[in-house]
Amino acid sequence: MTTTTGDLTGALVDGRYRLQRLIANGGMASVYEAHDERLDRTVAVKTITASGVAGFDLEAFTHEARTIARLSHPNVVAVFDQGVHEGLPYVVMEYVAGTTLRDLLNRRRRLRIEEAVELCGQILDGLQAAHDAGLVHRDIKPENILLKNGGRGDRVKVVDFGLAEAVHGEGRRGGPLLATAAYVAPELVRGRPASPASDVYSTAILLYELLTGEVPFDGPDPGQVAQRHLAEDVPSPRLIAQDVPEGLAQLVMLAASRDPAARPVDAGAFARRLNAVDARPVAMAAGQPPRPTRAVQTTMVVPQGPNRRSWKALVTLIAIVAVLAAVALAGWWIGVGRYTSAPSLLDQDKSSVVAFAEEHGFEVEFADSAYSESVPKDQVLTQDPGVGERIRSGGTITVVLSLGPERYEVPELAGVDEDEALAALDEFGAEVTVERDYSTEYGKGEVVSTSPPAGDEVKPGAAITVLVSEGPPPLTVPDLVGMDEDEAEEKLEAEGLDVGDVSERYSDTIPEGAVIEHSPAAGDPAAPEDEVDLVISEGPQPIEVPDVVGMNVDDAKALLEDLGFKVKTGQIWFTGTVFDQSKDPGEEIPKGSEIWLWAR
Template identity: 35%
Template sequence: MDRTDSRLTGRVLDGRYRVGRTIARGGMAMVYEATDLRLDRPVAVKVMHEGLADDQEFVRRFQREARSAARLSHPHAVAVFDTGDDDGTLFLVMELVDGRTLRDLIRSETPATPARALALVEPVLSALAAAHAAGIVHRDVKPENVLLAEDGRVKVADFGLSRAINAETQHTATGGVLIGTVSYLAPELVVDGTADARTDVYAAGVVLFELLTGSKPHQADNPIQVAYKHVHEDIPAPSSRTPGIPAYVDALVARATARDAALRPADAQVLLQQVRRVRLAVEDGVTEDAELTADLLPRSYAGRGSSPTEDLDASTTDELPEILEPAELVGIAELVGAGSAAGAVDDREHTRTSWEPLGGHAPGPARDEAGVYDQERDTVVATGPAAPLLPPRQRHPVDGGRPDLPPSRTTPTRSRRGPVALLLVLVLAVAAAAGGWWFGIARYTDAPAVLGLSRAAADARLDDAGLSLRIADRVYSETVPRGMVVSTDPEPGGRVRKEGTVGATLSLGPERHDVPGLRGSTLDAAQQQLLDAKLGYGDAVERYSDDVPEGQVIASDPVAGTALRRDAAVDLVVSRGPRPIKVVDWTGKDADTAEKSLTSKGFEVTRTEENDDTVAAGDVIRQSPDSGTLVKGDEVALVVSEGPVMVQVPDVVGAGVDAAQATLERAGFEVEVQRASLYIGVQYVVSTDPGAGSSAPRGSTIVISIV
């Protein structure tokens, strides 16, 4: 598993999903925390183990189930976002739920009160009801597939391994493959491989039993015996293990887990309504409700008392056929433990904040340190022809008729031909041994070790061993130099036919990709260029730039042309546009100084002049703009004062005082009258100050002297 972790962690699948830490391990898949680079959100990615993508039928089934699961949108179902095949890596992208599993809760907080147990099961049934309404059967309802988010949400996971109900799946659960977790398998799934909504109802009933009691209903030393008990024994009443549970809660569990599927609720929606009825009674403090109990009890309990805790009487027990003898159980157990041809029991540990992929490929039943079958790790995948794990269950009419019994076995009569037959068997055995020796040993030799050798050296070594070399593939390698042998098929020491061929995979050396030139690209375009170059996008830092427009890439780190490993992260420097510069107001100040200061900051300064009676010449009358921020190259306009308007003083010498005063005022001057030193009272102007013909500011005062 560690090799798989290091191979995928940090890799970007399908150019979009960056794989992070491992959060779950299973026999058929591993689940990783990942980041959707396109939408910048955390997701969970389930990656099927190597080799599964080579099975085209599996790939088609996987994609079909993924599309089926993606149709399901419900607040209590883990959403399926995407599926893909990245160069032989088959994966499923799902919603990431941060929290723990219901299995974690069962281990630490059970037995739970009936109110708590029903409150936990209700959202599970709500999700299953939505699935059943959409024609989807989950097929693997168990505590490991129920996620408890830190914010209190309850989510059902792994709908991606279920199949839509259709004509094709009405007759066999998985097309000849029995998939499920033994402790939660409905009897009909064990007996004849059929599965429908009532199969999920049965599993949900077992989960409710486990919440109420803290233990699984059927205990045994191996998964086959547990499956046998599901077929032959009713689920015990929860109150038999946790006293004090009301009889109507026992009846609810009995109804959901009835061995006859016809006696169970038709689907999760029906069971959900029953759970709500029972939960209301529990929350109201009802300890006994005979009517509710009788209403919930499956019809198979009629005539056996009011409680499912009562033992079956002898006549009822007689109606249950002996499907398998102990010796036959051993045979099936050997079949299930036979490796890839039969199946396996998943022995993985449950992982927090995740769920466990269905299936397993470990050789044989999982056992704990004491060597006893561990029922908390009991996922079974049994493959083979489209046939049930156990013979079809014999049905009995309601009137109590007994089933037809198989014909009794008789001991064959001894024959005098015994010695001849024995001799014939011995001859055949010797012939078989000789044939086995030839076909299994004599025709084969050991493949020599050529790892790390050049192609020529490997060819020579294989030639010395009477074998030939075939180049099967070329792959990148961080440890094996270019042109050297990375791996062989068969491996060194493996069996190969004499004068046969050994396939060799040669190293292309370390995989390196050049950082593309990204300056001037938009951020989205730069990310796409990195993905196209088989590199990853790291982070973006914004900086001001006077020559690169806002939103475009200024530079990359490492710089363009640098050779990096596949999916290595490249950071980008993105322009924020020109740096803003604060504008200072120069109104009323020296214009030359203002122009020099503004120009030094990169502004373009325009200057115009005009007269002003109040602003001294050479000072700034007004500025635009006079506040806020600008960037280099922006324009600042200055209006500079030329001082007041100058007017020529009219000649009023010799004019009467009134006429002179009127003339000067019309010219825009103020007039002040003074008597000359020789004043005689005739009221004529003898002089002006400033003198006639000179220029004076309009509005200034002209002094006239009179005699």
């Protein structure tokens, strides 16, 4: 592919992003302030430079840009778009008007302790959002922390996840070369994959710098600086800034442990410990750090001759000094000496807390455990005294272990009476909605099912829908008219109904043996096993044939037709008198039967 070189100010990227001003320029990338002409907003466009394209993994870049774009957190610079412009990959980000944390440190060298803790907390909040999404930043440093116009609230924005990699995937850019030597985690120097604990280490080094004004390892040779992360433990920031509280200093050293397993597991765990630390500065005399204690050599002069008064005075002086020293020592011991700073036990499990207590000579008591949405089960949730607070040497720290997230299993309630089911759900404060429907399996008032189903774990106060039976569903009587009796009976049995009384009646329209009508009628509601009475047709009603011989043929025909017979005539002469009929007088035949008349 072809690439463009030089300043791209004025270029129109992807037909919508007008590059207006070069903000920053590095060895691998340049950042421009740009105008999104489609959405009429200011954005930042980061382009990989021509020198950075060599060996560039575009597929990985695209994948990570899309992953980062799914992050939505006030402490992470949002990513809006990505693509390739004239051979140069680019990513479009939220434009943050402000400065970098590096600029702030250049002006002030170090921050106030409370301010450093607040800024670091916001950085960790943003990193935790990335860790939850499966991303590791890999290059936390002041240059990658933006401060929004120096304001309050969520002023911190973590930027430049271009070096991030999926936590659970294979490292695509392995090795520490893409990280910054002063902040690089030891495992990256060894070429091992990055993890959330790597970001914890870099953030601890950043916090060290905020508190002291310098990084623990520095020098002109990045390689040598990186090797120091492997070979040396990060010292206490109190060696440089003695106003840093002991608990906070211990947390910095813990988070910057060379062993990743000894650090807080991710940014969230680091943030919880940071929130628990007493961040109040240690009071110093006249604002200056105390001088180190010096050993003072004293020489006693003994007189050469007998001098009883001088000797007594000397003994008296020594006694006074001894008493004063004892009183001072006792006062120091009562007020200060017998106290130390409470260590951090947060996020440790019970066995490690007990082992730590035995090793460091203090007692530990376990109070009732409590639920927590953020601290895993069986790890320390809170401690008293808190991290960095005063505790007597050999004193007792009261620890509360986490029960993990408070969850309750939805009980099996199918077949249980409604009131009993509601009482069971009320034990964990469920917000219950009752719905009702018919059921052939459960009787009226019994629970049919729940949503979520039995066995699912829910939070206290969760919304649960309970379906209660209204009993068997109402039946509708089928239409049986025209069916023969046996067919009608089978139909009723299939519908869950029974045959009731069966009667017969003549019908001119319904064939003999078929249903004329039934009660309840078709479409009427019925309960299971209700009876349906049937009326079965006997066919047309039989009618007695009258004697029409001797009658006028027309009159005879009219009489027979009025009775419901079908009449046909045959005449020999034209007088029109009936002399014979096909059905004998007095014979009973079905209505509608055919009768012939002969006249002459």
